[in-house]
Amino acid sequence: MxxxxxxxxxxxxxxxxxxxxxxxxxxxxxxxxxxxxxxxxxxxxxxxxxxxxxxxxxxxxxxxxxxxxxxxxxxxxxxxxxxxxxNDKLEFLGLRVALGELVAQFGAEHLVKAHCSLPDDEPACPRAHRVVLLRAAEEGLRNVATHARASKVDVIVDDMEDSIALVVKDDGIGLRPPTVADGDWQEHHGLRMIRERAIFLGGSLLLAANGNQGAMLTVTLPKPPTS
Structure with a gap:
């Protein structure tokens, strides 16, 4: 084998x-x-x-x-x-409500500017995709609170025709080399689990520098073909 x-x-x-x-x-x-x-x-x-x-x-x-x-x-x-x-809100009210409340609560709790950019309509994707995206947002914000020393964080959902992507980016101290993008997942067990779940659904997870300052977590999942 x-x-x-x-x-x-x-x-x-x-x-x-x-x-x-x-x-x-x-x-x-x-x-x-x-x-x-x-x-x-x-x-x-x-x-x-x-x-x-x-x-x-x-x-x-x-x-x-x-x-x-x-x-x-x-x-x-x-x-x-x-x-x-x-998170029952994901089940009954949808991804937009669950993410919006998550980001608002994070900003209030950690006293940072937290902004959420969401599509106008609820994304049409399976529950497994919505769970992974919410878990990715939770883990990304947890890492921002623990490591980033950021004053601002943005959570963005891009609902495209064939895929859906979630981005969590901050203006903090950035990544310590080598980064997760280079394959060093030893200190990122939560992100590693999200990465494996994304790959299982045919997608990907990337953690990289956000320009000259901060970090950016991107999860992209393909949408299953519609019948």
């Missing part, structure tokens, strides 16, 4: 594992929403009713307020974990 055949089989296996992983994450996120989330909401309602019946003693009311605050924090933590497991 040739090395090329081995690599193709390993890539196919990795693509299958990633798809299974996505489905497991999606199912777990939905279970957390339907079961844990509804139970926590019910607890909050019961606590409100119970608080209304309590004697108006400061110590009791203070303890009830602490319990309400604790429940609120648990609900928010549960929502955050659900979102990390699977």
């Amino acid at each position: 040739s090395a090329n055949t081995d690599a193709a089989e390993l890539r196919e296996l990795l693509g299958y594992v990633n798809n299974c992983w996505d489905e497991e994450r999606r199912a777990l996120s939905r279970q957390m929403h339907d079961s844990l989330g509804s139970s926590l909401t019910a607890l909050t309602m019961h606590l409100g009713l119970l608080t209304a019946k309590l004697p108006q003693e400061p110590a009791l009311l203070d303890r009830a307020a602490q319990m309400k605050n604790l429940l609120h924090n648990i609900i928010e933590a549960n929502r955050g974990m659900q979102h990390k497991l699977w």
Whole structure:
């Protein structure tokens, strides 16, 4: 068996594992929403009713307020974990909404100018493509926050007739040679996984310098032929 055949089989296996992983994450996120989330909401309602019946003693009311605050924090933590497991906005509202909110939240959290340029219409591509593009944007922004020291980041989606491309570019300190484009993926495990997923779908991932300053991550995926 040739090395090329081995690599193709390993890539196919990795693509299958990633798809299974996505489905497991999606199912777990939905279970957390339907079961844990509804139970926590019910607890909050019961606590409100119970608080209304309590004697108006400061110590009791203070303890009830602490319990309400604790429940609120648990609900928010549960929502955050659900979102990390699977972004339901991608499923129900589409790639444009999911990316737009991701970039806006990133800018607010990291105090950088974050801009998202999206097509007017929702891209017509399979869910697997949308998942890879969203994961690529998440990983690209994570690297910007960790390494780039950037003051500005742009996320751009170019929806073409035969392919769709996502670009994440920043004005930070740039890449340390050798870059991922040169084949050094040892410190970029997240990007390596996205790269393998892109290749599995027939596409590519490139991380290169953004002119004289910053870095640019580009993921390009071919669209399957329409029947």
